[in-house]
Amino acid sequence: MTRYIFPLLCLLALSLPGIAQPKEYTTANAHSHNDYLQKNPFTQAFGRNFGSIEADVFERNGELYVAHNAADIESSRTLRSLYLEPLQQAIREKKGIFFKSFQSLQLLIDFKTAGEPTMKALVRQLTSFPDITSHPNVQIVISGNRPPADTWQQYPSYILFDGLPTVRYTPEQLVRIPLFSASFQGYSRWNGKGTLPKEDREKLQAVVDSVHHLHRKIRFWATPDESNAWKTMIGLGVDYLNTDKIDSLADYLQNRYGAQYRSSAPYALYQPVYRNNDQRSKVKHVILLIGDGMGLAQIHAGYTANFGQLNLLQFLNIGFSKTSPANGYITDSAAGATAMASGKKTNNRFIGVDATGVQLPAIPDLIAPMGLESALISAGNITDATPAAFYAHNKERGEMKAIAADFENSPVSIMIGGGTHYFDAALQHRIVSKGYRFSTQLSALDTIRSRKYLVLADSAELSMLEGREEFLTRALQRTFKTLSANKQGSFIMAEGAQIDHGGHKNSVPYLTTEMLDFDKAIGEAMRFADSNGETLVIVTADHETGGLSLLGGDISKGFVEGRFSSGGHSGIMVPVFAYGPHSMDFRGVYENTAIFDKIMQVIRTYHARTK
Numbered sequence: 001m002t003r004y005i006f007p008l009l010c011l012l013a014l015s016l017p018g019i020a021q022p023k024e025y026t027t028a029n030a031h032s033h034n035d036y037l038q039k040n041p042f043t044q045a046f047g048r049n050f051g052s053i054e055a056d057v058f059e060r061n062g063e064l065y066v067a068h069n070a071a072d073i074e075s076s077r078t079l080r081s082l083y084l085e086p087l088q089q090a091i092r093e094k095k096g097i098f099f100k101s102f103q104s105l106q107l108l109i110d111f112k113t114a115g116e117p118t119m120k121a122l123v124r125q126l127t128s129f130p131d132i133t134s135h136p137n138v139q140i141v142i143s144g145n146r147p148p149a150d151t152w153q154q155y156p157s158y159i160l161f162d163g164l165p166t167v168r169y170t171p172e173q174l175v176r177i178p179l180f181s182a183s184f185q186g187y188s189r190w191n192g193k194g195t196l197p198k199e200d201r202e203k204l205q206a207v208v209d210s211v212h213h214l215h216r217k218i219r220f221w222a223t224p225d226e227s228n229a230w231k232t233m234i235g236l237g238v239d240y241l242n243t244d245k246i247d248s249l250a251d252y253l254q255n256r257y258g259a260q261y262r263s264s265a266p267y268a269l270y271q272p273v274y275r276n277n278d279q280r281s282k283v284k285h286v287i288l289l290i291g292d293g294m295g296l297a298q299i300h301a302g303y304t305a306n307f308g309q310l311n312l313l314q315f316l317n318i319g320f321s322k323t324s325p326a327n328g329y330i331t332d333s334a335a336g337a338t339a340m341a342s343g344k345k346t347n348n349r350f351i352g353v354d355a356t357g358v359q360l361p362a363i364p365d366l367i368a369p370m371g372l373e374s375a376l377i378s379a380g381n382i383t384d385a386t387p388a389a390f391y392a393h394n395k396e397r398g399e400m401k402a403i404a405a406d407f408e409n410s411p412v413s414i415m416i417g418g419g420t421h422y423f424d425a426a427l428q429h430r431i432v433s434k435g436y437r438f439s440t441q442l443s444a445l446d447t448i449r450s451r452k453y454l455v456l457a458d459s460a461e462l463s464m465l466e467g468r469e470e471f472l473t474r475a476l477q478r479t480f481k482t483l484s485a486n487k488q489g490s491f492i493m494a495e496g497a498q499i500d501h502g503g504h505k506n507s508v509p510y511l512t513t514e515m516l517d518f519d520k521a522i523g524e525a526m527r528f529a530d531s532n533g534e535t536l537v538i539v540t541a542d543h544e545t546g547g548l549s550l551l552g553g554d555i556s557k558g559f560v561e562g563r564f565s566s567g568g569h570s571g572i573m574v575p576v577f578a579y580g581p582h583s584m585d586f587r588g589v590y591e592n593t594a595i596f597d598k599i600m601q602v603i604r605t606y607h608a609r610t611k
Contacts, residue, residue: 024257027051027250028103031219031240036066038246041082046096048250052106052219052240055083056144059111059118064125070112079122083107084129087138091131104137106179106240108162115147123156133158141179149173163216165207179240180211184220192224196232208237227252227563231552255563259551261509263558266307267516270523272314275533276581282609283581283602284489284534287476287525288340288595291518292333292386293500293511295544295574297562301508302515304553304560311523312539315577317584321592322573323543326355330571333500334397336542336592337389341493343596351385351403352393359393363491363599368411370607371488373451375414375479379472379517380461380497382417386542390493391415407431407454414482415454416445416475417497418461423454442471445478463498464513472496472521480528489534489606491599494521503545506564511546529580536582536602540595541574 031052032038032045045053057064057079064079087107090096097103111118119142126133126140133140133156143162152161152173163169163177187207188200196204204220211218217239223229230241230252243249291298303310325335326345338346338353342360346353353359364374378387383400392406404422407415408430420440423431428438437444437453444455455475462468476494483490496518502511522539529535547565576595578586582602586595 025234025241025253027253029239029241030246030249030253031106031108031242032246033221033242033244034068036077036082037068037244041066042086045246046086046090046105048246049097049101049103050105050246050250051103052108053083054108054110054143055079056110056112057118057122059113059121062121062124064118064121067112079109080125084125084132088129088131091135091138097137098135102137104139106139106141108141108143108179110144111142111146112144115145116151118145119147119155119159123159126156126158139178143181152176165211165218174214174216177216179217179219181219181221182207184223184242187220190224192226192229192232194228201236204236212237228551231561252563255506258505258507258509259563260559260561261301261305261512262560263305263307263516266309266558267520269309269311269314270527272526272579273530274316274579275530277316277579278584279581280584281581282534282606283536284532284606285484285528285536286489286491286599286603287528287535287537288491288493288599289496289518289522289525289537289539290337290340290386290493291496291499291515291539291541292380293503293543293545293569294496294515294518294541295548295570295572297548297550298499298503298511298515298544299575300550301512301548301553301560301562302519304550304555305512305558306516306519307558308555310519311526312519312577314526315539315579315583317578317587319576319578319586320573320589321540321576321595322590323541323592324571330569331543331592332397332569333385333542334389337386339592340540340542340595341389343593343600345591345593349397350395351388351397352391352406353395357395362390363493363596364390364410364412366600367489367491367603370603371486372603372607373413373483373486373488373490374411375416375483375490375492376412377415377472377475377479377492377494378417378460378497379468379495379514380417380501381419381422382415382456383419383422384497386495386497387415387417387493408434413452414479415456416460416479417456417495418458420456420458423456442469442474445474448478451482463501463510464517465510468517470517470520472517473524476521476524476528480524484528484532489603491603494525496521499541500545503548503564504567506546506567508548508560508562511548512560526579533581535580536599537579538586538595538599539577539579542592543569544572544574545569 027049028051030050035053065073066077067073141160163180187203219240223242323331325331327347332348335348341362376387383403385397388403391410392403400422437450439455442457498514525537547570550562553560
């Protein structure tokens, strides 16, 4: 009696080379379903380095025609002309995966006519393509109306077959099977929206596991064809992702690892006591924390990556800021920060000037005559748009040397960040002559005793992924210590600059690690507010960057996955969080200029009481 087997351990030694489970998914795991229906059959999928390409064929008088239905057959559309000839040419010219890659290519030929005559025609054609049949990285796999399994041994060894999970094969037959395919619809009616039902997932996972126990690959056809479904198939361990959307799947896979982040461990939050929160008591110190590019999705990414907790989400008073500039719908950081620094809408790229180019006084300029001191901190370039809006005036944000020079006329006492090279030796000398200490080392934060200083170090512009220390928190701690002694009060603006960079680069790891670093600084600001009961903390953004959507995550694992709609900014409102006395003033929905108005109102109120 013939010994039939399905997924049994005795078959482990029968695995074909090159079919181990992938550690990472790339376009080598992509299958171009019904590829011949694409505008450019073969070349489009091959050009995106797809690992598997499918063609349906009909045998007519010894010729193999590529078509979905017999009625669609055209004399010019043959397997030879659309697939075999361009594949052999790519091999000979070492194009695509044949240039340097060790990636394999599977040509899945789906027989629509009877197996034996179709196979006979195929084998006869393949004798003219020795570069294909002899290449170690090319597999010819037959699906559809396969010849009977007990006849497979009579065909050349380069002919392989697509297995069915419901069929039991002998060990000899299994040697010829590199792939198992099944209809997704046979296990689930899920349409790709939301989450795959648990019962369906269990059925699909059982099939995937049974095939993998045989050390073979698996593909499901008739799957939903969009990113949530692709992600779900990856989660199940499906080896080939079935698609009719070649470029969309290729883009998804290319960007996938930049779209995921997993934290190793959570950090502890500051436990707030809400001292004078919701009270309309005096405000002596104001801390404005700006997460550049931080929208709700960026915040939720941080919340997920920190295993379901953020300092920011302990705030009780929340509003929304409308961010559009004077000359458009979507703001840049220059116009967005100028609105918060001066209370006036301006044009994109304008720093500290109105839409006509007239200079605008910023918060530090307005509070200095009252005796309040100011500090500006950025986890980035201190001459970049957001911090620059609080001390400089220029119609072009890119004029960074001129922006740096504007600091000479600013009353700001402390400035910490990057951008050292924009402060040349002559400018540094003039700044020092005005009573400032100037250092290009972050270590100076531990030693400076002056009440007026600039600490500008290139290392402040590193990303967290590049190893930047928790400099933002350190800089806030040092600044708090210096300015808290001022009896009239203080204003601090600190920027989480590189949340924005991560959005522009469409990198979830980048923006999430920056969001987490920013949130640690938020915790320190809350601590300072509770220490004296006279500090108002506001946390907001100048705009959202990247049009980020979160497509999946696991809070218990600190894992988040997102997708971007843009490499630029979006026009959506951004949240405003407030903590401490007068925090209730920041509830509601308002223009970004209102943030300036509200800050100046509480400062003026306190100053009037102390006269």
